[in-house]
Amino acid sequence: MSENKKAEKIVGVKGMNDILPADAPLWELFENTVQSVLKSYGFQQIRTPIVESTALFARGLGAVTDIVEKEMYSFVDSMNGDNLTLRPESTAGVVRAALEHNLTYDGPKRLWYAGPMFRHERPQRGRYRQFHQVGAEALGFTGPDIDAELIMLCQRLWDDLGLQNIKLELNSIGNADERNRHRADLVTYFEQHKDMLDNDAQRRLHSNPLRILDTKNPAMQEMVNAAPKLLDYLGEDSRTHFEGVQRILRHNNIPFTINSRLVRGMDYYNRTVFEWVTDQLGSQGTICGGGRYDPLIEMFGGKPTPACGFAIGVERLLELMKAAGEQFTPNQCDVYVAHQGDAAQLQAFLVAERLRDAGLDVVLHCSSAGAGSSFKSQMKRADASGAAFAVILGEDEMAKGVATIKAMRLGEGENNQTAVALDNVADHVLDQIACGGDCDHPDHNHHHHH
The missing domain is CATH 3.30.930.10 (Bira Bifunctional Protein; Domain 2)
Structure with a gap:
């Protein structure tokens, strides 16, 4: 048997669906x-x-x-x-x-x-x-x-x-007595109209005549509508x-x-x-x-x-x-953490944990098959994640002990990137979220846990 024959795919059971x-x-x-x-x-x-x-x-x-x-x-x-x-x-x-x-x-x-x-x-x-x-x-x-x-x-x-x-x-x-009286009269009624009953109804006539009332067959509708009504019993x-x-x-x-x-x-x-x-x-x-x-x-x-x-x-x-047109944007997270280099990767884990401590949802960039980890491709992912902010840690940032925080939803304005000391990243992001991303003075003091 050849070694590299592809394994046969097993698929889900018919009528049992994956919820993706x-x-x-x-x-x-x-x-x-x-x-x-x-x-x-x-x-x-x-x-x-x-x-x-x-x-x-x-x-x-x-x-x-x-x-x-x-x-x-x-x-x-x-x-x-x-x-x-x-x-x-x-x-x-x-x-x-x-x-x-x-x-x-x-x-x-x-x-x-x-x-x-x-x-x-x-x-x-x-x-x-x-x-x-x-x-x-x-x-x-x-x-x-x-x-x-x-x-x-x-x-x-x-x-x-x-x-x-x-x-x-x-x-x-x-109750059962009332239904039994009605049922007896119903069977009698259907027997009088036996020529109008389809196969399904014939089969149900004695086992479960009430189900005949449920019929979707247009030819039987009028006859069924005139049948004895349980409410009268x-x-x-x-x-x-x-x-x-x-x-x-x-x-x-x-x-x-x-x-x-x-x-x-x-x-x-x-x-x-x-x-x-x-x-x-x-x-x-x-x-x-x-x-x-x-x-x-x-x-x-x-x-x-x-x-x-x-x-x-x-x-x-x-x-x-x-x-009804409910819109569900699968917003995966609040913050996407991008990084380059070994030192930055270690720091990125610390920053991401601090952000999570502050109650935020964070996606940390992890290496993956076949995709470059260039900042360009990382920022593409940051954008796709629906994050409001990207936190960027590269060689430059590591040398200065800062992180670059980029507001992802502000359009291409000049003011959408800020350098912030590593210890202040979580506070800064919370402040930005609290004031909707347009506060220019960094001394805002309201921390909003969402």
């Missing part, structure tokens, strides 16, 4: 905003494992849901034969953790999570096999007030992210709860539409369900879905505990942020 440094500022802005909004409502973060026992999802999501039937990444642990699954969503895991660690024994809990989820579906725009969700789960709260609070939290998040045109759709799917308690949610939203000027066909894909929802939708992403319009899931904790063997939550598809939301 150029996108990092967008992700960070989103994550920081989410974290501060959730904190402002008293939610605490919980981090559960990415792998759970397969039984958790089969029981929690319902055996006939699309996710469990054909979208889960499940495998047998070759060490001990356990059936494991990469989580397709996070609610089941959060509830398992809450039960396992008795989180609600001393009162209700507001929790949130963020992280990757896995579903084996056809990758398409804004839908990936490894995708990210941020979600909140409020465990132990009974009334309509928490439902409304979660919705208002979402509204604040959209506002803080500068997103418009995200609309709230609301529905109540009542709600009893007194369910109706009062739903009206309570609406009352709080109206009082806080949160606009919403009642969408009587809104259902959630999981088996464990009840009462309030909601979706935040947008028309800016093509047909995949939902960026956040949520609702109540009071039965779930009991299904997992806990004592009956009410619960409500939502989940946001991060990739979709970032698409919206990009579309």
Whole structure:
């Protein structure tokens, strides 16, 4: 075999994407905003494992849901034969953790999570096999007030992210009895119109007739629109709860539409369900879905505990942020330190550390393959780094015990370079940053840590 045959390239798994440094500022802005909004409502973060026992999802999501039937990444642990699954969503895991660690024994809990989820579906725009969700789960709260609070939290998040045109759709799917009565009538209705059902709908007729209401088939729209509405089957308690949610939203000027066909894909929802939708992403319009899931904790063997939550598809939301024209300049640093010669290199490390001590972000020029370390090429890099200042240490500077500080964003004026004693470099740069780069007198005394 020839020695110099190039090794074959291994590429990433289809539908599992790299998030590259150029996108990092967008992700960070989103994550920081989410974290501060959730904190402002008293939610605490919980981090559960990415792998759970397969039984958790089969029981929690319902055996006939699309996710469990054909979208889960499940495998047998070759060490001990356990059936494991990469989580397709996070609610089941959060509830398992809450039960396992008795989180609600001393009162209700507001929790949130963020992280990757896995579903084996056809990758398409804004839908990936490894995708990210941020979600909140409020465990132990009974009334309509928490439902409304979660919705208002979402509204604040959209506002803080500068997103418009995200609309709230609301529905109540009542409790199991109410749904069963409705479901029976629905099946009867669909059977009367059997000639109009497509293959998909025929298959779902007895396993999951509610999903027929979700159909995208235009030929069925009119028939589906006339189907029995679950809202008409709600009893007194369910109706009062739903009206309570609406009352709080109206009082806080949160606009919403009642969408009587809104259902959630999981088996464990009840009462309030909601979706935040947008028309800016093509047909995949939902960026956040949520609702109540009071039965779930009991299904997992806990004592009956009410619960409500939502989940946001991060990739979709970032698409919206990009579309909204958010500008993210990947400004790598405040100061770029350029140097030439051995003595200057040693000094440059000291200067860079002093600047970092002062709270600044610093890129120190390090030697690299195939690129000259001439000052010209170093200044090119300094410019590309987005730094406001370059600190330059060369033979001349070393001889005089100074550093040249160059303001990178002042244009080609005469006054954009200053020689400063090595001990004063950090103070000088802080002063320049504090006064926006146009103070001519060096005796400024305000140090701004950013």
